[in-house]
Amino acid sequence: MQAASMRWVGRRLGWVALGLCGLALAAPLGPARPNLADLDQDGYPDIAELHGAAEREAFLEWFAAIAEAQFTAPSPAWLPQEQDCAGLLRFAFFEALKPKTTAWFQKFPYLPKVQVPPLSAYPLPQIGRAVFRIEPGAYRPNDVQAGRLVSWASAVYLMRYSSVLLGRTPDKARRGDLLFFVHPLAKGSAYHSMVYLGNGLVVYHTGYAPSQGGEVRLVSLQTLNQHPQKYWHPRPDNPYFLGFYRWKIVSN
Numbered sequence: 001m002q003a004a005s006m007r008w009v010g011r012r013l014g015w016v017a018l019g020l021c022g023l024a025l026a027a028p029l030g031p032a033r034p035n036l037a038d039l040d041q042d043g044y045p046d047i048a049e050l051h052g053a054a055e056r057e058a059f060l061e062w063f064a065a066i067a068e069a070q071f072t073a074p075s076p077a078w079l080p081q082e083q084d085c086a087g088l089l090r091f092a093f094f095e096a097l098k099p100k101t102t103a104w105f106q107k108f109p110y111l112p113k114v115q116v117p118p119l120s121a122y123p124l125p126q127i128g129r130a131v132f133r134i135e136p137g138a139y140r141p142n143d144v145q146a147g148r149l150v151s152w153a154s155a156v157y158l159m160r161y162s163s164v165l166l167g168r169t170p171d172k173a174r175r176g177d178l179l180f181f182v183h184p185l186a187k188g189s190a191y192h193s194m195v196y197l198g199n200g201l202v203v204y205h206t207g208y209a210p211s212q213g214g215e216v217r218l219v220s221l222q223t224l225n226q227h228p229q230k231y232w233h234p235r236p237d238n239p240y241f242l243g244f245y246r247w248k249i250v251s252n
Contacts, residue, residue: 036126038139042248043149043161045139048124048131049249056250058116060176062096063247065112067195067203071218072110080210085193086155088205088216089178092195093131093247097122124249131249133161155180155191163245168236170221173244174198180242183231196244202234 036045050056067088070078078091098104100118105111123129130144132153143149153162159180166172175198182190194204200221208214225233231240 036139036141040252041138042164042252043133043137043139043143044248045126048127049252050119050121051252054116055119055121058119059096059247059250060174061114061116062119063092064176064195064197065114066095066108067092068197068218069108069111070205071203071216074216075107077107083205083210083214085205085207086153086158086191088203089155089158089193089195090132090152094122094129097124131162132158133248136161155193158193159191159242159245163247164251165242166244166246168241168243170196170200170234170244173246176247176250178245178247179204179234180245181232181234182240182242184240185231 035047037047038045040046050059066075069075070088070091074083075091075095077095078087082091095104095108097119099120099122124131127144127149129151130149132150133143133148134150134153134157135148137148140146140148159178163178166177173196175196177196179194179196179202181192181194183192184190192204192207194202196202197218201218202221202224203216203218205216206214221234225235227233230238234241
């Protein structure tokens with residue numbers, strides 16, 4: 001009787017051990033649930049934002065350098081059909097996040113020297129290449145599929161939903177920030193964008209296609225304030241100057 005009891009107990013222990021082993025083997029096979037929290041409610045999952053000071057600094061520096069380089073000579077990677085004012089922002093945004101390989105640098109022969117390490121965060125986690133918002137609201141897991149996060153956006157959407165207002169004076173702006181204007185008499189899009197390079201300088205695309213004489217220009221804020229059309233004066237008393245902005249992924 002004792003031997004039979006021992007065999008029964010042994011079988012039960014074996015079943016328990018097998019069950020625990022099966023659980024241990026099965027656990028890693030299930031996909032880990034991605035963290036899609038948007039604690040700051042800015043429309044981007046927190047995992048897709050740059051949180052460390054060093055990462056933010058690196059993005060802004062690379063973004064500004066890439067935008068500035070297009071004044072000297074547009075990169076062959078910047079397609080002609082993408083060359084307008086918002087296209088300069090989109091192009092520099094994408095390229096700032098890409099890994100900086102030898103092949104990458106060959107496309108930017110006139111790149112200003114960047115003193116910070118490169119980033120390699122593109123495509124961004126969870127949202128891939130759909131990095132620009134075109135609708136308000138906190139991030140929802142189906143934003144990419146629903147078209148609320150996209151890979152192409154015009155200046156007005158870049159301003160409203162992918163960046164945050166810093167103010168209408170340059171004292172809070174830094175290299176890599178943005179400027180936006182609205183032109184009441186413009187044909188087509190009324191919104192215009194520029195990149196702040198620091199030290200009172202900006203770089204921007206005039207907005208016309210290359211075949212129509214569109215080009216990248218680098219000027220000072222002082223020069224803009226002397227423009228014959230006061231729409232382009234980056235001053236707080238100009239109602240058509242919308243202010244200095246910063247990309248959301250580095251604004252927290």
